[in-house]
Amino acid sequence: MNMKSFPIQDWLQQNTIINVSGTMTALGASMVPEEIRQCVDESLGRFVNMDALQAEASSTIAQSTGAEAGCVTASVASGICISLAATMTGADLGLVEDLPDTGKVSKNEVAILKGHVVNYGSNINQKIRLVGATPVEVGTVTVAEPYQLRHAITEKTCSALWVVSHHTVQSGLLSLPTFIKLCHEKDVPVIVDAASEYDLKIFIDMGADVVLYSGHKFLSGPTSGIVAGKTALIKAAYMHQSSGIGRAMKAGKESVVGAIAALQRWEKLDHRNLHEQEYKNLTQIWKGLSKIPGLCLEELPDPTGNPITRIKVSIDSTVSGLGIGELCKALYQGNPTIVVRDHHIDLGFFEIDPCNIKPGDPATVIRRFQELQSLLEDSTPESSRTGTLGPRRSDYDIKGIPMVNTGNV
Structure with a gap:
């Protein structure tokens, strides 16, 4: 039987995701390497x-x-x-x-x-x-x-x-x-x-x-x-x-x-070589995103000690008033779908994880961010005062009394 005759083949091709979120169960966790797939396939034909x-x-x-x-x-x-x-x-x-x-x-x-x-x-x-x-x-x-x-x-x-x-x-x-x-x-x-x-x-x-x-x-x-x-x-x-x-x-x-x-x-597995390749991919993405005005980038280690470096991405509020959640949504809704590590969007940032990046993915990720540059440019900063006293999540009322932004309460 010709496997390509099954509609699920077309569905998979049409619903492919670029995963820069990590090994998330909601995304299928990981890509199974050929050598493991061969062992599984061997088992499927046996009792x-x-x-x-x-x-x-x-x-x-x-x-x-x-x-x-x-x-x-x-x-x-x-x-x-x-x-x-x-x-x-x-x-x-x-x-x-x-x-x-x-x-x-x-x-x-x-x-x-x-x-x-x-x-x-x-x-x-x-x-x-x-x-x-x-x-x-x-x-x-x-x-x-x-x-x-x-x-x-x-x-x-x-x-x-x-x-x-x-x-x-x-x-x-x-x-x-x-x-x-x-x-x-x-x-x-x-x-x-x-x-x-x-x-x-x-x-x-x-x-x-x-x-x-x-x-x-x-x-x-x-x-x-x-x-x-x-x-x-x-x-x-x-x-x-x-x-x-x-x-x-x-x-x-x-x-x-x-x-x-x-x-x-x-x-x-040659773990060191694998991690070097992951970091190489991450560095390529960093270099591409660093050229986009309004994006703030920072390298972060994994909080539980795993050998992973991730890119923390936030938006410079003096340059753009775009919410970080809006940027996540735009990446997800584009073609291809890009899923970032969004556990901390309520804190104003998301992360890019290199664990499941395939060859060619870094260039595609950079291109999608570049396509969304107009979103950053077209969103007016919330306040002209933002950043004059350093990073803050507050402002002043008409009497000059400090007031916290409601989204941070």
Whole structure:
């Protein structure tokens, strides 16, 4: 059969996106390299024993992460669910079948820093509740002290969840080593959501009991979640995926094979060369955008320590009154569609991420910005006073009394 006869082929070609946002699930996360696609394609034409395939995955995950064992699930969100469930039931199949009913479970509370209660597409506390557990938020959004974590842990605490993400509060909270130490003092296992992190060993080395990685972000595999950790917890988590609440989150052979191939490729990848090429692409974009009046550019490191440099783009309010959100929208609605990293447009900037830039993309990105230069030029600056006393988000009323711009309240 001729594959080109399927309408989906045309749809894909007509709806291609230039992704300078990063490894975002909403955009399909990453482009799967040919060598991984070949492994997945090989699996699609075969029958396999799924338990044996997951055992092979466990060996690969252990080698890549330094964990005792591992398994592959549908996504990191799924991994959160089956890992939390494992800390509630252990390998008791009766309790596995009971969840989310926790009537016979002795421990069902999960400690999580309030500054880690984020929305990454859905509220992370929902994943805790989904398996019948109760989230216990520690501290305040901006402050978490050791005594607050000790106070939150009780005889009903089954585990503690730590989230590594640019979405979390980045200061004022406990460090991960301190979090692990305090939890382990009370025999509470720690689960780390490291979905978007490059370093596959650091969290196990720190003492985390379970670590979760996305198989389809930086690893560039098909959609999957990689669960790495202590053997007993992995066995219990896999029981939930096979026979319990995680059955709805199971991974097919193509996802498991893809995750294994992605990990094996990661071990052989020339990371330094890859990052040099990413930065070369970023530098090309910087040079092009720096010639456009009204744009302010700054290089930023990744907030969680990944080996990524991004360009922060804002608009000089003394030159143009165009809102940064309007520029994002114009880039998205153009041809081709360009999606920027827009997490901080409420703070007046977006970012350009080089991770998923393809050959030819930098020139196209520059061209699209150049085509939108008239938007910047035609938008009158909000106030002639702006910038005379340095960057501010305020003005003066007719009596000369300071007043804050309403958009910043």
